[in-house]
Amino acid sequence: MTWHLDEDDVRAYAQGELTPPLLWSADTHLAACAACRAVLAEAADPGALDAGWERLDAELDAPRPGFLEALLMRLGVADHTARLLAATPVLRRSWLASVVLLLLTTVGVVYSADSPTLFLALAPMLPLAGVALSYGPALDPTYEMAVVSPVHGFRLLMIRTLAVLVAGLGLNGLATLALPAYGLRALAWLLPALALTAASLALTARLGPVLAPLLVGGAWLALLVSAEAAKSGTDSQLAPFTAAGQGVSAAVAALAVGLLFLVRDRFDVFHRSAV
Ligand SMILES: [Zn+2]
Secondary structure, X not given: OOOOOOXXXXXXXXXXXXXXXXXXXXXXXXXXXXXXXXXXXXXXXXXXXXXXXHHHHHHHHOOOOOHHHHHHHHOOOOHHHHHHHHOOHHHOHHHHHHHHHHHHHHHHHHHHHOOOHHXXXXXXXXXXXXXXXXOOOOOOOOHHHHHHOOOOHHHHHHHHHHHHHHHHHHHHHHHHHOOHHHHHHHHHHHHHHHHHHHHHHHHHHHHHHHHHHHHHHHHHHHHHHXXXXXXXXXXXXXXXXXXXXXXXXXXXXXXXXXXXXXXXXXXXXXXXXXX
């Protein structure tokens, strides 16, 4: 070695204040020169160095955000919320594909039967099923996270439900566009969908994530069957899709949301007992 690093430069290097190109030559020299490394070890505050290593470790261990997560973060969603959303199975391609398939089948049935009744009956079940499916260890990779999560159980539930609702309602909306002949009447599924999902969530606090959606879905089907039986003429609408039925749906949705807010603390207990 014909030269050594200036002691001030070594101190600057230790504090991370050295800038290129001096930084590069210091790096190269330190790699080859034990004497300057000894000076560096003396100059370096051991605490700062450890902290630096920890930062580097954390940086290397941190998973790269996926496409969806990065997109959500760019849209201004907080990073931990974006991770939860991206890990929600409803937003995964396989789940979306099966929902799209189901919708296409429904639209096909509707066109062949020349009546939107079946679509209107099935459409509100999709967000309900989506919310129900976003629970349980078999379907949900975030299940462990939900169980141990420090995030308030109710907040977690709302984040996921919102994700599921947006995906489900968006897809349902697209299917509605496939029924242009029926105009706004084809949107009659929207309020029942909100009512069913909110009612199911409110009941989940008491009945658990399996029984509640099954019960609500069953009640909806029973209602449709009895409405079909009570229908006066072949051309008249089923009761839930008339103006009065829509009003009842809106009232049920509002009531269920209120109830959900009242029982919100139960979801923390529910998360703990789910282990
Ligand atoms: Zn040296």
